């Protein structure tokens with residue numbers, strides 16, 4: 001028998017005796033004898049936006065995967081949607097009951113247009129042997145998106161849309177996916193790839209969904225977003241429910257303490273830049289969406305690169321590293337670095353931590369140790385033999401340094417949570433003590449405590465004389481780290497902000513630098 005909630009604080013949200021959109025009672029999950037989720041209970045009301053927060057590996061994704069029917073939970077786990085018990089081992093039943101999911105990668109087919117992507121979720125509304133009425137489907141798609149506040153060309157391939165528009169398509173598909181009424185929408189880190197201005201648009205969309213009486217479960221590491229969007233927040237730590245609290249009356253430092261279990265001191269100390277010594281020279285670099293990027297990055301400098309999606313920001317890191325073909329020159333310590341040869345870039349002292357690490361950087365099926373050391377194995381080889389003990393000592397050191405959990409060098413990477421896998425990839429490149437460190441979205445998907453650890457490591461790399469380039473959609477991150485920020489628009493550097501600069505000023509500069517804004521200005525001139 002399902003009870004309302006086993007959490008006292010959660011029960012406090014039930015004053016009006018409304019049937020919750022979602023009730024989870026005593027959810028547990030064990031992998032190979034290890035309990036990664038233990039006795040978690042929560043309840044979310046219709047029209048409530050509930051954030052789920054917690055350190056990397058705290059069990060957030062496991063909870064979502066149980067709800068989605070992807071993982072079979074341990075015995076004793078009970079789930080009800082709108083008061084009706086649901087067998088959560090069955091994805092179809094979860095959808096029938098009204099659970100909808102938008103996962104981080106959005107699961108859109110980029111080459112298909114909006115109408116076709118929406119059709120993949122709910123079908124094309126034609127009977128057997130009858131042709132698709134495309135005019136109707138287009139009208140319906142436009143209406144679905146208009147209801148979420150978006151006016152997009154539904155005949156355009158989704159790969160060509162702005163990041164927040166793609167998220168809107170994924171939400172529209174999830175909401176309209178099934179014949180049952182949606183009761184709860186689960187958004188798993190929906191803002192992970194969105195720059196500040198696009199996050200605001202997405203939030204309007206989520207509020208529209210909420211205004212239709214749908215509950216929203218919002219997984220995020222971005223506490224600013226939690227405070228701005230959520231009505232309440234559930235904190236998980238080590239697979240257990242720590243608390244559920246209304247957002248009203250909660251402050252940031254209390255929430256951080258609830259997440260990590262102890263107070264966290266914030267550190268904003270920036271590196272000392274050696275003005276005379278240029279390590280990295282970028283001379284009129286062009287390629288992909290970037291045009292004529294020129295900059296000198298000095299010893300100890302942390303250069304930020306900001307811009308909305310499509311501005312060129314997202315291609316800058318790969319271009320400098322040589323992962324994308326380019327024209328123009330990259331020079332490190334006076335030596336020319338050829339284009340399109342990442343191996344020679346590494347040899348020249350450039351290290352690059354790419355964005356979307358789980359997809360592009362993790363070597364699946366291999367261990368944590370192998371993933372961590374593969375960028376330079378020669379450190380551990382002697383006369384053709386691999387010195388395993390030495391390798392393990394190094395790996396253990398890095399796992400400790402970045403607090404990777406579990407701290408097991410022999411664990412398969414697939415066993416790690418998303419954030420812990422990202423820390424291993426970061427360690428892979430930090431270990432090389434590069435002359436130039438390029439980081440694309442360095443703390444994407446990383447929890448609040450680890451984010452600070454990583455920022456400290458980046459500052460330490462700069463202090464030791466490395467030149468750092470940080471490309472990020474996180475204005476707060478750029479404000480905390482960078483000595484100078486280049487704001488991209490239309491593939492070019494639109495403005496340069498000398499540090500220290502506030503996060504709001506970076507977001508404003510990104511917005512002001514949109515090509516639309518430029519066109520309006522030009523038209524008015």
Ligand SMILES: Nc1ncnc2c1ncn2[C@@H]1O[C@H](COP(=O)(O)OP(=O)(O)OP(=O)(O)O)[C@@H](O)[C@H]1O
Pocket residue numbers: 031036054055056057058059060061062063405406414415416417418419420445447
């Ligand atoms: N298939 C699996 N086999 C074994 N252990 C797993 C598996 N999936 C997850 N785990 C473990 O379960 C724990 C919880 O992982 P989960 O992915 O739910 O964390 P999370 O809170 O979503 O973390 P993150 O913020 O890093 O995404 C972690 O310790 C992880 O290593």
